[in-house]
Amino acid sequence: MSGKVISLKAARKARTRAAKSAQATENAAKFGRTKAEKRADADMTERLKQHLDNHQRDRDDQ
Numbered sequence: 001m002s003g004k005v006i007s008l009k010a011a012r013k014a015r016t017r018a019a020k021s022a023q024a025t026e027n028a029a030k031f032g033r034t035k036a037e038k039r040a041d042a043d044m045t046e047r048l049k050q051h052l053d054n055h056q057r058d059r060d061d062q
Helices: 008-031 035-054
Strands: none
Touching: none
16 A cells, blocks of 8 residues: 555545634625625615616505
8 A cells, every 4th residue: 555644534524624714705605794884885776776766656545
C-alpha cells in the first residue's frame, strides 16, 4: 500500500468545515441584504400598497 497517511479525524473535520462553509455561502446569498436594500424594498412595498389603496373603488350599496 503506497499512499499518504492521513488522520481520519482531521479529514472528518475538514469535510465538516467545507460543508459549513458551503452552507454559509448559500445563506449569505439568500439572506444577506444590506440595510439600504431592505429599506428600499420596504419603501417600494409601502408605495405599491398606497397606490392600490388610493385607486380602490367605493361601494355605494353598503
